[in-house]
Amino acid sequence: MPNPQDEATFLRSKLDWTQPDREPYLGILAWYRELIALRRAQPELTDPRLDRVSADYDEKARWIMVRRGRLRIAANLGSRSVRLALGQPGTGVLAASGPGVTIQQDSATLPPATFAVIETRVPGTRGA
Numbered sequence: 001m002p003n004p005q006d007e008a009t010f011l012r013s014k015l016d017w018t019q020p021d022r023e024p025y026l027g028i029l030a031w032y033r034e035l036i037a038l039r040r041a042q043p044e045l046t047d048p049r050l051d052r053v054s055a056d057y058d059e060k061a062r063w064i065m066v067r068r069g070r071l072r073i074a075a076n077l078g079s080r081s082v083r084l085a086l087g088q089p090g091t092g093v094l095a096a097s098g099p100g101v102t103i104q105q106d107s108a109t110l111p112p113a114t115f116a117v118i119e120t121r122v123p124g125t126r127g128a
Contacts (some may be wrong), residue, residue, distance in 0.1 A: 031097065038095050038117060044069035044118075056084075063110070072118040076110035082107045088120045 002009040019025040039045045043045055045068065047053075057064040062078035067087065071094075076082045083104075090103035101118075102110040108118050 034095055042071060042094070042117075044071045058082075070120045070122055072108070072120060073116075074108060074110055074118060075115045076112060079112050081109055081111050083107050086120050088122065091119045091121050093117070094119050106121065 002012075002081055004010075018060055020029050047068065053066060053068050055064060055066045061080075061082055063074070063082045063084065065072055065074040065077045065084050070088075070091075072084075072086050074084055081100075084107060086103075086106050089106050093101050093103065093108075095117045097115040098111065098113070100109075101116045102109045103112060103118065106120075108116065110116060
């Protein structure tokens with residue numbers, strides 16, 4: 001455990017403000033900005049009512065999917081692609097941590113080590 005009173009610990013813990021200008025920090029900063037903008041644009045992501053949230057997961061396959069209104073927040077932490085049932089037709093991938101997330105009607109396929117926010121269409125509505 002680093003000594004919090006040690007000056008070397010303090011110096012190692014200071015932010016290096018030159019990092020955001022180079023990879024991989026540049027990409028990480030862009031990803032955080034994309035997620036923050038998505039949170040501002042999608043009311044489901046800030047709804048404080050937990051009775052409107054549900055989740056499914058498979059511990060062995062290492063995936064989780066959270067349902068918040070018409071949005072699905074899915075993470076595949078496993079080493080194989082997974083196909084997840086969305087519960088209603090998918091209309092688009094709003095954000096993804098990497099390429100290869102696809103939607104096939106009411107399911108989504110996530111490559112290994114991928115996170116995605118997926119929009120679905122509420123049954124009985126037309127269009128996206």
